[in-house]
Amino acid sequence: MLKCEYIIVGGGIQGLSTAFHLAANKRGGEDICLFEKEFIGYGDSGRNLGRFRVHFGAEENLKFALKAIDYLVNLHKLLGYNTLVARTGYLWLIYDEEEYKVMKRHLPLFEKYKIPLIEYSPDETYKRFSYLRRQKDLIASFLGPQDGTFHPDAIVFGFWKRLLNMNVKIYEWSEVKEIIVRDGNVSGVRLVDGREFNAKTVVLAVGKDLKYFSEKMNLGLSIEPVRKEVMVTEPFKYHIKELVIDSKFHTDFSQTFKGEIIGSAVVGEEVKGLVKRENTFKWLRSMAYILRNVLKGADKIRIMRIWSGFYDMTPDRSHIMGRKRDWPHGLYVIGGFSGHGFMLGPYAGKLLAEYILTGEEHELMKPFTPERFEKKKIIYETFVIG
Numbered sequence: 001m002l003k004c005e006y007i008i009v010g011g012g013i014q015g016l017s018t019a020f021h022l023a024a025n026k027r028g029g030e031d032i033c034l035f036e037k038e039f040i041g042y043g044d045s046g047r048n049l050g051r052f053r054v055h056f057g058a059e060e061n062l063k064f065a066l067k068a069i070d071y072l073v074n075l076h077k078l079l080g081y082n083t084l085v086a087r088t089g090y091l092w093l094i095y096d097e098e099e100y101k102v103m104k105r106h107l108p109l110f111e112k113y114k115i116p117l118i119e120y121s122p123d124e125t126y127k128r129f130s131y132l133r134r135q136k137d138l139i140a141s142f143l144g145p146q147d148g149t150f151h152p153d154a155i156v157f158g159f160w161k162r163l164l165n166m167n168v169k170i171y172e173w174s175e176v177k178e179i180i181v182r183d184g185n186v187s188g189v190r191l192v193d194g195r196e197f198n199a200k201t202v203v204l205a206v207g208k209d210l211k212y213f214s215e216k217m218n219l220g221l222s223i224e225p226v227r228k229e230v231m232v233t234e235p236f237k238y239h240i241k242e243l244v245i246d247s248k249f250h251t252d253f254s255q256t257f258k259g260e261i262i263g264s265a266v267v268g269e270e271v272k273g274l275v276k277r278e279n280t281f282k283w284l285r286s287m288a289y290i291l292r293n294v295l296k297g298a299d300k301i302r303i304m305r306i307w308s309g310f311y312d313m314t315p316d317r318s319h320i321m322g323r324k325r326d327w328p329h330g331l332y333v334i335g336g337f338s339g340h341g342f343m344l345g346p347y348a349g350k351l352l353a354e355y356i357l358t359g360e361e362h363e364l365m366k367p368f369t370p371e372r373f374e375k376k377k378i379i380y381e382t383f384v385i386g
């Protein structure tokens with residue numbers, strides 16, 4: 001049996017960040033092994049829209065995001081890579097009276113943390129954001145100017161390079177089949193190809209596949225993968241700074257610095273569960289129709305590529321990090337980010353690594369314990385995009 005001290009399962013942002021912060025705190029990563037069943041960044045960390053925000057509906061998430069975004073914005077110093085972070089804003093388009101009331105109800109929370117959310121009338125909206133096609137039923141728009149964009153690939157690549165420099169052992173194309181438990185303690189992992197690796201600590205950072213491990217090991221976590229389809233167009237002149245979230249067309253889209261429109265939309269009944277990453281012609285056709293309706297000139301742009309990813313939804317649409325006391329000793333999870341996990345990932349991995357090494361839970365991490373569902377300390381998050 002091959003030996004490690006710490007095993008991380010999953011090479012997405014959560015696994016990479018946890019491994020990095022373990023290695024950084026211990027001043028070396030020789031005893032850390034990271035297993036990825038495909039290649040680094042293969043999962044949703046390589047399939048998302050690359051946007052960040054601090055506006056969340058639940059105070060626990062908002063407080064976490066404030067710290068996490070600060071960490072994200074400064075990450076280039078840690079990684080030595082340009083992460084292409086910029087505060088380009090989120091623009092929420094509201095057509096429904098109920099949704100309008102929800103936005104207004106949250107304003108005092110945002111004011112408490114000094115994060116502006118600026119309201120515009122329909123006329124102001126279409127004047128200021130002249131790339132939008134006018135809709136008769138728009139009630140208002142809200143702009144979060146401090147929200148923004150980052151480049152997920154640059155961040156994944158930056159962490160990966162740092163792990164190699166710190167001698168963390170990275171095993172790609174190495175799928176973990178099961179966690180080996182002896183006498184109530186984690187003792188290692190067994191791969192699909194039969195190889196076994198020893199370790200006293202195992203972190204599951206497997207994105208949507210946490211559902212598989214939870215069911216297999218009886219961890220009592222409720223994770224529902226929801227498949228999302230995404231598209232990117234050919235590039236053209238950069239003029240859309242904001243991420244636009246349109247509640248009538250159930251779409252969100254933005255423009256990359258290269259000039260491509262990148263976006264997603266909810267079309268009909270969504271596919272749920274541990275199913276294949278697939279795309280549908282129905283979605284592509286609907287997305288093209290939606291884009292023509294919301295964005296001026298979209299009828300002249302060609303869609304270049306489509307792909308799919310998953311939101312790993314929890315019942316309260318908030319992430320899970322840490323461990324339950326009745327789990328095998330040495331087992332930790334980080335997941336269930338419900339569609340907003342990349343932006344939180346670098347900071348979440350830091351807090352989890354510190355918890356593993358010291359046994360001390362950071363105040364900001366405490367609400368996200370996997371025990372919260374049994375303890376009925378649910379986080380009521382309503383701001384989920386897509």
Ligand SMILES: Cc1cc2nc3c(=O)[nH]c(=O)nc-3n(C[C@H](O)[C@H](O)[C@H](O)COP(=O)(O)OP(=O)(O)OC[C@H]3O[C@@H](n4cnc5c(N)ncnc54)[C@H](O)[C@@H]3O)c2cc1C
Nearest residue numbers: 010012014037043044045048049051176207309341342343
């Ligand atoms: C369409 C879309 C848009 C999004 N937009 C944004 C956004 O704008 N901003 C934002 O912050 N977030 C966004 N997200 C969410 C974000 O991408 C995820 O929350 C985040 O990437 C999750 O990171 P992760 O490390 O938990 O999971 P992943 O990145 O999925 O990594 C998990 C890894 O574990 C591997 N794995 C699984 N099982 C095993 C096993 N048995 N053995 C070994 N390896 C295994 C997988 O191959 C995968 O690479 C979006 C998601 C989607 C789908």
